[in-house]
Amino acid sequence: MEVVIVPDAKAGGELIAEAMAALVRRKPDALLGVATGSTPLPIYEALAAKVAAGAVDASRARICQLDEYVGLPVGHPESYRSVVLREVVEPLGLSEASFMGPDGSAEDVQAACEAYDKALAEAGGVDLQLLGIGTDGHIGFNEPCSSLASRTRIKTLTEQTRVDNARFFDGDIEQVPHHVITQGIGTILEARHLVLLATGEGKADAVAATVEGPVASVVPASALQLHPHATVVVDEAAASKLKLADYFRHTYANKPSWQGL
Numbered sequence: 624m625e626v627v628i629v630p631d632a633k634a635g636g637e638l639i640a641e642a643m644a645a646l647v648r649r650k651p652d653a654l655l656g657v658a659t660g661s662t663p664l665p666i667y668e669a670l671a672a673k674v675a676a677g678a679v680d681a682s683r684a685r686i687c688q689l690d691e692y693v694g695l696p697v698g699h700p701e702s703y704r705s706v707v708l709r710e711v712v713e714p715l716g717l718s719e720a721s722f723m724g725p726d727g728s729a730e731d732v733q734a735a736c737e738a739y740d741k742a743l744a745e746a747g748g749v750d751l752q753l754l755g756i757g758t759d760g761h762i763g764f765n766e767p768c769s770s771l772a773s774r775t776r777i778k779t780l781t782e783q784t785r786v787d788n789a790r791f792f793d794g795d796i797e798q799v800p801h802h803v804i805t806q807g808i809g810t811i812l813e814a815r816h817l818v819l820l821a822t823g824e825g826k827a828d829a830v831a832a833t834v835e836g837p838v839a840s841v842v843p844a845s846a847l848q849l850h851p852h853a854t855v856v857v858d859e860a861a862a863s864k865l866k867l868a869d870y871f872r873h874t875y876a877n878k879p880s881w882q883g884l
């Protein structure tokens with residue numbers, strides 16, 4: 624995998640936004656898989672700025688969701704559908720019609736999961752999937768010990784993830800749903816390019832295990848090692864536990880190794 628160490632979150636956001644813009648210039652109707660959480664916000668801001676400045680025409684881009692809470696009322700501001708509409712779809716000037724995600728309010732959750740995997744395949748597959756990483760090494764909501772071959776399905780959140788996400792629910796862990804739908808690791812690995820952004824010291828252990836540890840379901844993000852085109856963008860703090868940091872700096876920093884994005 625490519626490991627690109629950037630000075631800070633803003634630089635990471637800019638770098639990835641430019642990669643997404645390059646993809647959309649090459650393939651105007653690219654299917655962009657987006658992630659929620661705090662980390663990707665600088666990406667969305669930088670990409671929206673490029674669209675506003677006319678540096679890229681994203682009007683035909685399509686957006687798809689990585690995961691979703693189960694059981695939140697339709698339209699709940701913290702449902703990931705609402706979050707992605709607010710943070711990505713609207714700022715890019717796209718319509719809701721360009722956006723697809725799993726139905727977290729479906730009565731038959733399993734059927735909704737299968738329908739989403741099918742819809743992604745019918746849409747031609749994801750061109751670029753953005754990923755964050757949990758402090759426990761999760762990607763999407765694939766918590767530790769998720770099958771590396773898993774498909775989109777219902778999962779139970781760990782206590783750690785519910786604690787981490789309580790900040791989006793007025794700091795009240797009781798409001799954080801226990802269950803989610805997430806693209807499986809096998810589903811995620813089908814995207815043509817995976818781009819994981821991690822910033823801050825709190826992610827340093829998870830990043831080190833992902834990049835330098837063995838491929839193991841206990842660190843779901845380590846599955847990126849199995850992907851032929853995976854890029855991990857980390858700020859200095861998140862890179863602080865990488866033994867090979869200097870090698871990565873030497874190899875990837877400021878180099879156009881991102882060609883073909």
Ligand code: PGA
Pocket residue numbers: 659660661662663754755756757758761762763
């Ligand atoms: P964060 O979440 O970006 O808010 O840290 C990442 C994740 O849980 O995947």
